[in-house]
Amino acid sequence: MDRPFGLLAELTYRCPLACAYCSNPLELAAYDDELSTADWQRVFTEAAEMGVLQCHLSGGEPLLRRDLVDLVRTAAELGMYTNLVTSAIGFSRPRAEALRAAGLDHVQVSVQADEPATSDRIAGIPSFERKLKAAAVVKDLGWPLTVNVVLHRQNIDRIAEIVALVEELDADRVELANTQYYGWALRNRAALLPSRDQLARAEEVVRDARARLGGRMEIVHVLPDYYSEYPKPCMGGWASRQLTVAPNGDALPCPAAQTLPLPRASVREDSLATIWDESPMFTAFRGTGWMQDPCRTCDRRELDFGGCRCQAFQLTGDATRTDPVCHLSPDHGLVTEAVEKANAGSRPVDELLVARPHRG
Amino acid sequence: MPNDTGLTPAAPAPLSALPPDTVRPRLGPHLRLHFDRSRGKHVLLAPESVIVLNATGADVVGLCDGSRTVAAIVDELRARYQRPVDDEVRDFLVRMAARRHVILEETM
Numbered sequence: 001m002d003r004p005f006g007l008l009a010e011l012t013y014r015c016p017l018a019c020a021y022c023s024n025p026l027e028l029a030a031y032d033d034e035l036s037t038a039d040w041q042r043v044f045t046e047a048a049e050m051g052v053l054q055c056h057l058s059g060g061e062p063l064l065r066r067d068l069v070d071l072v073r074t075a076a077e078l079g080m081y082t083n084l085v086t087s088a089i090g091f092s093r094p095r096a097e098a099l100r101a102a103g104l105d106h107v108q109v110s111v112q113a114d115e116p117a118t119s120d121r122i123a124g125i126p127s128f129e130r131k132l133k134a135a136a137v138v139k140d141l142g143w144p145l146t147v148n149v150v151l152h153r154q155n156i157d158r159i160a161e162i163v164a165l166v167e168e169l170d171a172d173r174v175e176l177a178n179t180q181y182y183g184w185a186l187r188n189r190a191a192l193l194p195s196r197d198q199l200a201r202a203e204e205v206v207r208d209a210r211a212r213l214g215g216r217m218e219i220v221h222v223l224p225d226y227y228s229e230y231p232k233p234c235m236g237g238w239a240s241r242q243l244t245v246a247p248n249g250d251a252l253p254c255p256a257a258q259t260l261p262l263p264r265a266s267v268r269e270d271s272l273a274t275i276w277d278e279s280p281m282f283t284a285f286r287g288t289g290w291m292q293d294p295c296r297t298c299d300r301r302e303l304d305f306g307g308c309r310c311q312a313f314q315l316t317g318d319a320t321r322t323d324p325v326c327h328l329s330p331d332h333g334l335v336t337e338a339v340e341k342a343n344a345g346s347r348p349v350d351e352l353l354v355a356r357p358h359r360g
Numbered sequence: 361m362p363n364d365t366g367l368t369p370a371a372p373a374p375l376s377a378l379p380p381d382t383v384r385p386r387l388g389p390h391l392r393l394h395f396d397r398s399r400g401k402h403v404l405l406a407p408e409s410v411i412v413l414n415a416t417g418a419d420v421v422g423l424c425d426g427s428r429t430v431a432a433i434v435d436e437l438r439a440r441y442q443r444p445v446d447d448e449v450r451d452f453l454v455r456m457a458a459r460r461h462v463i464l465e466e467t468m
Contacts, residue, residue, distance in 0.1 A: 079394060105390070144407050146408070
């Protein structure tokens with residue numbers, strides 16, 4: 001059996017931001033009982049023993065965990081490459097220096113747009129200026145900086161300006177990733193899904209930027225899967241390369257998998273290795289045995305693994321169906337309908353977003 | 361579910377010019393060479409990606425210290441393996457350089 005390379009440690013779902021595209025679970029009350037410092041340290045140790053090489057510290061806002069420096073130190077001492085994914089709120093210089101000393105390898109800062117008005121509107125609180133300051137601290141302390149920008153209908157037309165901002169911040173990498181429609185984001189799908197024209201213009205900007213910045217900055221551009229012919233090879237195959245541990249200790253093959261009708265697996269009850277090897281949550285969709293047609297007999301079944309189980313479940317109510325994004329899926333109409341709506345001529349680009357209620 | 365940007369297999373090598381003897385290859389910025397005990401292999405750890413190296417790859421990368429020239433790396437590995445390695449090493453370096461895992465330019 002494959003061993004995971006990466007652990008996504010979702011330390012808390014508390015977050016100062018209220019982004020309408022948040023893909024965390026809708027119901028957050030179940031995650032209030034967070035793992036303790038010792039629990040996380042045990043999880044990291046078990047992960048490293050299993051062969052996990054990268055530890056992504058995420059959330060919510062991981063800086064809201066007062067033990068973050070200790071957790072980073074543990075992960076770093078175990079030899080894992082440590083990556084902090086943050087909104088930058090709470091990333092003060094002293095905190096940053098402590099994280100640096102603890103062995104943190106890499107920082108990813110989210111930015112919602114290229115200018116304060118839009119960025120703060122999408123984030124739900126004044127945060128843009130603090131993000132810029134935090135990015136400068138990251139560079140100043142010698143970290144590699146990744147800037148994460150979630151793209152959608154309301155900011156994608158500013159992609160050139162966004163790239164210019166990222167360039168100004170001297171980032172080493174930028175992830176320009178279109179929204180994925182899970183959790184809160186699915187609720188806002190109509191207001192977030194860009195049109196074909198918007199995507200084409202964005203692609204041109206990215207092409208030019210890559211030509212200009214190639215070698216200096218890595219540009220990751222993730223298109224919305226709703227527009228692709230075949231589904232994304234989600235997680236590189238179910239429970240094959242990565243795993244997620246949620247704030248309450250739930251272990252998941254991907255961060256959206258808590259929506260699936262599978263028995264919970266919890267690090268409070270079992271070791272990570274037992275969960276990885278034996279729990280239904282991890283074994284249910286491993287390999288290709290679970291597939292229905294058209295996936296079952298498709299030449300691409302080992303390439304895209306049937307797409308995303310969570311998306312299949314979310315859109316059809318059956319997690320074993322082909323991801324409706326695939327043009328071969330009998331449910332593909334569910335996706336084309338949303339795409340057609342996004343491309344209706346009369347559709348505005350600034351429809352009202354339903355912000356996530358603040359928590360923490 | 362999230363965009364899996366890491367762990368992608370190496371892109372095919374662009375057939376650009378092979379590096380000249382005098383270049384001194386070094387690891388890309390922010391990369392770390394690490395021996396993964398659980399898999400018994402060397403890996404390069406980068407932001408958002410893991411590159412699993414085969415034994416020869418690990419030997420080459422281990423010599424990309426910014427002070428050895430390409431010629432010196434080739435000489436050292438030829439001596440170590442007791443066989444010609446010139447093309448193999450240069451092809452590997454070009455492939456790694458295309459993804460910025462190894463830097464071949466003389467200056468940043």
